[in-house]
Amino acid sequence: MASNQHHPGKRPDMENNADPDPIAYETDVYQKGLKYQRPPFTFKPLDWEHLAGERMSADSYGYVIGSAGSGETARKNRAAFERWSIVPRRLVKTDGFPDLSVSVLGQKLPFPIACAPVGVQKIMNPDGEVAAAAAAAKEHVPFIMSTASSTSIEDVAKASGDGTRWFQLYWPLNEHNDITISMLDRAKKAGFTALFVTLDTYILGWRPSDMDNGYNPFLRSDQVGVAIGLTDPVFRSHFKQKHGKEIEEDMNAAVAEWTRTVFPGRSHSFEDVKFLQEHWKGPIVLKGIQSVEDAKTCVEIGVQGIVVSNHGGRQSDGGNSSLGVLPRIVDAVGDKLDVLFDSGIRCGADIAKALALGAKMCLVGRPYIYGLVLGGEGGVSHVLKSLLGDLELTLHLAGIRSSLPEHLNRSVLVKEDDLF
Ligand SMILES: Cc1cc2nc3c(=O)[nH]c(=O)nc-3n(C[C@H](O)[C@H](O)[C@H](O)COP(=O)(O)O)c2cc1C
Numbered sequence: 001m002a003s004n005q006h007h008p009g010k011r012p013d014m015e016n017n018a019d020p021d022p023i024a025y026e027t028d029v030y031q032k033g034l035k036y037q038r039p040p041f042t043f044k045p046l047d048w049e050h051l052a053g054e055r056m057s058a059d060s061y062g063y064v065i066g067s068a069g070s071g072e073t074a075r076k077n078r079a080a081f082e083r084w085s086i087v088p089r090r091l092v093k094t095d096g097f098p099d100l101s102v103s104v105l106g107q108k109l110p111f112p113i114a115c116a117p118v119g120v121q122k123i124m125n126p127d128g129e130v131a132a133a134a135a136a137a138k139e140h141v142p143f144i145m146s147t148a149s150s151t152s153i154e155d156v157a158k159a160s161g162d163g164t165r166w167f168q169l170y171w172p173l174n175e176h177n178d179i180t181i182s183m184l185d186r187a188k189k190a191g192f193t194a195l196f197v198t199l200d201t202y203i204l205g206w207r208p209s210d211m212d213n214g215y216n217p218f219l220r221s222d223q224v225g226v227a228i229g230l231t232d233p234v235f236r237s238h239f240k241q242k243h244g245k246e247i248e249e250d251m252n253a254a255v256a257e258w259t260r261t262v263f264p265g266r267s268h269s270f271e272d273v274k275f276l277q278e279h280w281k282g283p284i285v286l287k288g289i290q291s292v293e294d295a296k297t298c299v300e301i302g303v304q305g306i307v308v309s310n311h312g313g314r315q316s317d318g319g320n321s322s323l324g325v326l327p328r329i330v331d332a333v334g335d336k337l338d339v340l341f342d343s344g345i346r347c348g349a350d351i352a353k354a355l356a357l358g359a360k361m362c363l364v365g366r367p368y369i370y371g372l373v374l375g376g377e378g379g380v381s382h383v384l385k386s387l388l389g390d391l392e393l394t395l396h397l398a399g400i401r402s403s404l405p406e407h408l409n410r411s412v413l414v415k416e417d418d419l420f
């Protein structure tokens with residue numbers, strides 16, 4: 001783990017002479033582009049989605065881009081970013097490129113983004129999570145592994161090497177606590193240092209495109225999304241006890257059983273978090289918070305962080321934008337726990353705005369998945385480097401010296417509506 005910690009003022013890439021950092025990536029392209037370096041695919045962040053669509057089957061693509069109901073929440077997620085504008089300041093004497101490092105969950109990290117937990121990555125690329133986790137480690141970006149991964153905990157850990165990795169839990173109901181403990185133990189042993197508990201998906205949302213296609217990633221014949229269950233000793237032994245046979249003898253039943261275990265259709269309560277606190281030694285982050293009231297309860301129960309997220313608009317229709325509720329949640333709890341953010345991030349300026357509104361870090365969801373579709377490990381690297389290079393220049397040209405709150409805060413923003 002320690003080797004991707006970096007020293008303040010020194011970039012990780014300077015330490016190990018690895019690939020170029022975001023700045024070098026950008027200057028490489030400008031200065032040497034005509035000579036030798038071509039990106040694996042476009043730098044235009046809003047083109048990644050439709051390019052990925054050209055490479056995917058209609059049902060897989062529909063699954064990734066899809067959102068709940070009429071798509072209102074997802075549209076609002078995106079629209080919210082343009083309601084805030086970054087006001088550049090001039091003749092600010094900067095020391096060169098801004099420092100993007102952050103302190104989050106008790107750890108100093110070089111960049112303020114992480115790969116959001118995204119399940120079933122083998123439908124995006126046969127290398128799935130292995131490619132994505134390797135790219136994240138290479139780019140010094142934490143990788144959050146999903147419970148619905150198509151690769152086992154241990155194999156993702158191997159691919160992630162000395163990169164920072166966090167584990168996302170889809171939380172079985174209390175009668176399956178031994179399975180929860182088994183997942184947590186495996187994650188801990190495999191070097192996952194923080195636990196992200198997703199609260200908004202104890203059942204999948206109303207997703208018209210998937211229903212039109214009759215598409216459920218779990219029901220595919222290639223068993224994507226259930227690797228953690230199929231490799232879990234406690235789940236396996238329960239299955240054998242109940243059905244009198246091994247998982248391999250009745251894959252359909254095993255997949256159905258695991259799906260019911262991690263998407264039980266009933267939710268937990270705040271009191272239940274205590275159980276996780278007893279069995280996970282390390283930071284716990286609750287993902288899917290959208291209200292000030294819930295954020296305050298998170299403080300009361302003593303978790304280390306929250307992700308202000310509406311799951312990219314995939315779970316509930318008719319909801320608010322995630323960015324819209326961020327400032328009031330930061331005002332209520334931002335000094336008591338780490339507030340992370342996701343839902344709608346597509347470019348560097350989006351990251352800058354969420355950080356300015358008080359998020360410590362942004363999780364990037366669909367964009368890195370499009371990178372995975374378009375270029376496997378190299379594609380994910382390209383997306384992460386593009387986002388970071390774009391963020392870096394956005395701050396630099398606005399006269400903002402770093403992504404720390406003393407430099408990047410609400411004073412750099414104006415509401416576009418207030419200008420008229
Ligand atoms: C295809 C797909 C699968 C996802 N799977 C998970 C998951 O397994 N666990 C989870 O907590 N969130 C999951 N999410 C939600 C992301 O973690 C994140 O909240 C969301 O993608 C952020 O919005 P964005 O895509 O606009 O960046 C998934 C999102 C997508 C697009």
Ligand SMILES: O=C(O)C(=O)c1ccccc1
Nearest residue numbers: 119120148201217225314
């Ligand atoms: O699709 C999702 O948003 C999600 O969280 C999920 C659900 C099941 C399998 C994989 C991902």
